[in-house]
Amino acid sequence: MKQVTIVVPECRVNMNTIGGAFDILNQANEYWMRSGNDAAIEVRIAGFVSEQRSHSEYLSIHPISIDTINNTDLVLIPAPLSDHENAIKNNQQLIEWIRVQYENGAEVASMCAGGFLLAATGLLNGKRCSIHWNAIKDFKQLFPEVEVAGEKIITAEKGLYTNGGAYSFLNLILYLVEKLFDRTTAVYCSKFYQIDIERHSQSPFTIFDLQKGHDDALIGEAQVYIEEHIDAKISFEQLAKTLAISRRNFDRRFIRATGDTPVAYLQRVKIEAAKKELEKGQKTVFEVMLDVGYADDKAFREVFKKITGLSPTAYRNKYNAVVLN
The missing domain is CATH 3.40.50.880 (Class I glutamine amidotransferase (GATase) domain)
Structure with a gap:
């Protein structure tokens, strides 16, 4: 025994x-x-x-x-x-x-x-x-x-x-x-x-927490910009230039502050926003995809599944509000 x-x-x-x-x-x-x-x-x-x-x-x-x-x-x-x-x-x-x-x-x-x-x-x-x-x-x-x-x-x-x-x-x-x-x-x-x-x-x-627990004000400013423009095509080269920093230093400081590359962070912000919309169940997967700035259906589904482990449709079916009779 x-x-x-x-x-x-x-x-x-x-x-x-x-x-x-x-x-x-x-x-x-x-x-x-x-x-x-x-x-x-x-x-x-x-x-x-x-x-x-x-x-x-x-x-x-x-x-x-x-x-x-x-x-x-x-x-x-x-x-x-x-x-x-x-x-x-x-x-x-x-x-x-x-x-x-x-x-x-x-x-x-x-x-x-x-x-x-x-x-x-x-x-x-x-x-x-x-x-x-x-x-x-x-x-x-x-x-x-x-x-x-x-x-x-x-x-x-x-x-x-x-x-x-x-x-x-x-x-x-x-x-x-x-x-x-x-x-x-x-x-x-x-x-x-x-x-x-x-x-x-x-x-x-998993609920993405936006990784704000750092003291790098410049990267904090970049994060806010990303979060406010999830439906746009963001150029990190241009964003770094706007913040008066080289792209190489921008990437290095971003990773050090958040633990993610700028591209990975953008993807996680977009997918977190998509998850919230899918949970409401009021829009189609296609509409949600457009709302978070994706034009390629295949790319959206691949990134969504990579981060959540589920397809957008499976996620919506699992977590969208259900009214019990």
Whole structure:
């Protein structure tokens, strides 16, 4: 029987990641036994803290002492809700415990922002990691040696598993259920909890934040110009000249300030505007394409799918407002 340990950090955590993982894994084990098999796993919730309360104080968890666990086959790290740097600072003992468990043969999976604690072990250096799209910038600053797979729902590499944001941890748990049991059990849990088992990308859920968290006033001015002229054909050569800077320096400063080239930034601004129009459902894909400055239908669809993971039509069908009778 494999031992699964859900650890409880000393900081505010997303209690749903703890409870959800615990419930699904135990349901999988019960289904497995109903099918005539012996129990495959034992799930424990453990930590260096004796109690963990939810941020609104209406729920509490009383983990067993992590010192009582001599060995484990799988470690699950829930998502901290507090400041990530402080969460890392306040959980050095737990971080070291996780690292030692991995070195002793355990696999480790982080749920959502739990990736910050996993990365703090150093185990992800040189490997890929998925993290909530809204936390990618902070994650990259803290862990430049980790390759961020921002579009992925799940990454799996050398016994280390991560997932994207929020409730996509459910997809990670289904993935682990299939590893611990089999595909049939994972499909059963998918149906029982009504989780889409085939989600592979978090790109459709990403909201572009316009990358204004820098102090380069000239690039900020360029960003405003781009955002106000998404329906026009922008010449970055001319824009750089207007801002009294060479094109080469303009590109260099733009990338340093935003993390994107001017062309990539323009594409993301256009596609974000297109997404909002498609969500309203009042215009055709062709009309939306023209509104955001594309004249080539093929080019628009290719860029849209590259950024969102869906075609414009599929995106509109998925997110456009639906009135229920």
